[in-house]
Amino acid sequence: MPEKLKFKISSALKNVIGRDLITDDFVAIFELVKNSFDAFASKVIIQFDFQEESGSKIYIIDDGKGMNYNDIIEKWLFVAFSAKKEGTEDKISRTYAGNKGVGRFSCDRLGRTLKIQSKTKNDKTIHCLDINWEDFEKNSKEEFIEVDVTYTESKAFSLPVGLPVNESGVVLEIGNLRHADSWNRDKLIGLKRSLEKLLDPMSGIETQKDIEIKCGREKNNDVSEVMKAVKKDREPITVNGFIKNTIFQVLENKTTVMKAKITDEHKLQVELIDRGVFIYKTEEDISDIFPNLIDSGFYTEISYLNRSAKQTFALRMGVPSVQYGSIFLIMNGFRVFPIGEDGNDYWGLNRRKQQQYNSYVGSREILGFVKIQGGNDRFRESSSRNQGLIQTQAAVELTECFIKCIRKFEAYVADITWKDKLDKEEIDFNRMGLDSNRIKIIQLIEKLSKSKNITVLDYNHDLISILDEKSKEFEPSLKNLKNIADNINDEKLSKQIDLAEKALIKAKKAEQEAKKAADQEKKAREKAEKIVKEIEKEKEVIEEAYEEEKKRSLFLTGSNMRDKELLECFIHQIILYASNSKESLKNILQSPTRFNNVTGENLRNLLENLLETIEKIISTSRFATTANFRLNSSMITEDFNSFMYEYLEKIAVAYNTRIKIHTNLDxxxxxxxxxxxxxxxxxxxxxxNSKKARASNITFTSILKSGILTITIEDDGSGLDKNITGKDRIFEKGFTRTKGSGLGLYFCKTRIESLGGELKISGDQPRHGLSFTIRISK
Structure with a gap:
């Protein structure tokens, strides 16, 4: 007859499911804090007492529901049993942060002794347990259940002075610390930072969890740190105080942020915001591809940290972002360790980046979190508590869904913002508003609108709109915008495109007329020259022509430019500019309705365009008599440093006598x-402008570094008017402090930006005068 046998359990089991699994002091404290909040605590206090006479201790006090005598016997002392996992912990259905049944052994990781004081609201006495973990280590042949644990009762909680006495809850007093000397200030600050990352950064007021660290030894050091921080205008980094996870709110308007969630309708909804500016919102059905994520509460926020955002982070947190971590996983309100830690590549981002460095983001460039809810049926945390999630099918789908969000994120960050080298140092959205970047954003929205699986719910109508008709991207953008309007049935945008297309047709017609007029002028000159050649056969005409040529040579002596064909190119350009304005005026004068509408802003725009045309004609004429390069068309591809030198040393000097022009060019x-x-x-x-400011000297300096040309323009004039509030206002259209048109600096800024560059008032200003900085990337 078969005999029934039973396992015997060695006292060494304590180490197997305790210190051998929980190998990190911070993780041990995480487990104890999570257990407190699982017990409905609203506040947890972690106090460190470092006293030689009584020994170093760690107190963890909560105001949760507490344990009664039966709970201690049937649950706490029942090794590896988890009432949370069994579903018998509470009468209501809920998810828990911890449910492995081994969290109690976290105390063993921290200290050799443990005293538990516990009370429920219905109890009149305090239930106390005294445990010496070394009793389990004396003889491994001794059975686990044979090691005594002392139980007593008390009428009141025994607490250090200053700690609150709660109506209910648990007090853990961990004594005889195993690594007491290691708990220096740096480690305590490290714990505080880790606890910040432990909490759900998006918890509402109802679910907010208060954790406070107290350490008397560090109070004076905290005061000194606060004083230093005030002097350096940065956030203080203290040990004592409440734990707050606010870094994502601090960064939100300073970074590119993607927010994605799975809705109750089983759709992945994605919203992109760049430095506080909404870009787009989409959704797509995921019920077939991620069935295990339905009703999982999936939510993620991903922030891209450019140089400016990294500086903000370091100032706020006192540590570089790469040392803080990357993408954390929050499950049931608490972080899953060590996902997101520096050096941890749980999501596989760094492996992806190695494949295409310039197309993918890596863990060092982004910060964020993924949130999920669920029990062990889908998401299971490793028992060792430092290995993340066990790879269930739900965990696999979670990673795949996150990578899907990352790809959407990269379509904006890598394909748009990274392409603008100057944007890396910008804390605001201004550069993304340039037409050269807006066209890329428009093309991204167009691509999304074409997808069969994706629905565009909304987009930024200020960005996804008609570009400046002077922009080189104007005409191609109309096709992109038309596709967007058709794909999402945007009637308002369709009407705007129709008007823009009509304006484009008129502009092209006017341009053709201008070219036609210029060509006719050229033919007339060629015909006249042919006649002159025939007449030159006669002696008298030849002599007269010779005298005329001498005069013409004198006129061109200073420029070393006697090539008639080159001169014709400049004359052709002048006629083209003049003909354009002529056609615009003819169109207005020929229609009484148009003429009557030329008032107010329309009149101002017309006059501004005419003024710009006149300045172009004047500038072109200067080139025609002085410039030492060919002007075959309105656009050229040349060395910009050489062009600056040619213009400033040969043209500008000739026409500006009341100011000395200096060049120091790369x-x-x-x-x-x-x-x-x-x-x-x-x-x-x-x-x-420098002459108006009574400057005697103006210096143009250029430096080429890392593919970026930086040009500094500095004079020794009267400088910027101190009465101007908001220095950048000088670039606004119509803003002037002199008798000028208010268009000069506005024109300069728009033309520099049309090259993909930027124009700003220099950060470092001369003692006398004013300095501007232009930056252009290849």
Whole structure:
């Protein structure tokens, strides 16, 4: 007959399910804090007492529901049993942060002794347990259940002075610390930072959890730290105080943020916000591809940290972002360790980045979190508590869904913001509003609207709109916008596109008329020259022509430019500019309705365009008589440093006698596609403004570094008017402090931005005068 046998349990089991699994002091404290909040605590206090006479201790006090005598016997002392896991812990259905049944052995990781004081609201006495963990280590042949644990009762909680006495809850007094000397200030601050990351950063007021660290030894050091922080205008990093996870709220308006969630309708809803500016919102059905994530409460926030955002983070947190961590996993309100830690690649981001460095984001560039809810049927945390999740099917789908969100994030960050090298140091959204970047955003929205699986719920109508008709991206953008309007049935946008297309047709017609007029002028000159050649056969005409040629040579002596064909190119350009304005005026004068509408803002725009045309004609004429390069079209691709030197040393000097122009330009080549006439006008505006400010000298300096050309323009004039509030207002259209048009600096800024560059008032200003900085990337 078969005999029934039973396991015997060695006292060494304590180590197997205790210290051998929980190998980190911080993780041990995490487990104890999570148990407190699982017990409905609203506040947890962690107090460190470092006293030689009584020994070092750690107190963990909560105001939760507490344990009665029966709970201690049937639950706490029942090794590896978890009432949470069995579903018998509470009468209501809920999820728990911890449910392995081994969290109680976290205390063994921290200290050799443990005293538990516990009370429920219905109890009149305090239930106390005294445990010496070393009793379990004396003889491994002794059975676990044979090791005594002392139980007593008390009428009141025994607490250090200053700690609150709660109506109910648990007090853990961990004594005879195993690594007492290791708990220095750096480790305590490290614990505080880790506890910040433990909490759900998006918890509401109803679910907010208060954790406070107290350590008398560090109070004076905290006071000194606060004083230092005030002097350096940064956040103090103290040991004592409440734990708050606010870094994501601090960064939200300073970074590119993607927020994604799975809705009750089983759809993945994605919202993208760039430095406080809403970009788009989409959704797609995921019920077939991620069935195990339905009703999981999936939510993620991903923030891209450019240089400016990293500086903000370091100032706020006192540690570089890469040392803080990357993408954390929050399950049932608490973080799953060590996912997101520096060096941890749970999500596989760094492996992806190694494949395509410039197309994928890595863990060092982003910060964020993933939130989920659920029990052990889907998401199971490793018993060792430092290995993340066990790879169930739900865990696999979780990673795949997160990577899907990352790809959407990269479509904006890698394909748009990274392409603008100057944007890396910007804390605001301004550069993304440039037409050169707006066209990329428009193309992204167009791509999303074309997808069969994705529905565009909303987008930024200020960004996804008609570009400036002077922009080179204007015409191609209309096709992109038309596709967006058709795909999402946006009638308002369709009407705007129709008007823009009509305006484009008129503009093209006017341009064709202008070219036609210029060509006719050219043919007339060629015909006249043919006649002159025939007449030149006669002696008298030849002599007369010779005298005329001498005069013409004198006129061009200073420029070393006697090539008639080159001169014709400049004349052709002048006629083209003039003909454009002529056609615009003809269109207005020929229609009484249009003429009557030329009032107010319309009249101002017309006059501004005419003024710009006149300045172009003047600038072109200067090139025609002085410039030493070919002007075959309005746009050229040349070395910009050489162009600056040619213009400033040969043209600007000739036409500006009341100011000395100095150049200190980089010798290295910087090829750029630009309009030389407009760039000449930009330089002339700076020189003109300096003369108005009574400057005697103006210096143009350029430095080429890492593919970025930085140009500094500095004068020794009267400087910026101190009465101006908001220095950047000087770039606004119509803003002036002189008798000027208020268009000069506005024109300069728009033309520099059309090259993908930026124009700003320099951070470092001269003692006398004013300095501007232009930055252009290849």
């Amino acid at each position: 010798k290295n080549e910087f090829k750029l596609h630009f309009n030389p006439i407009e760039m000449g006008m930009v330089f002339e505006n700076f020189i003109s």
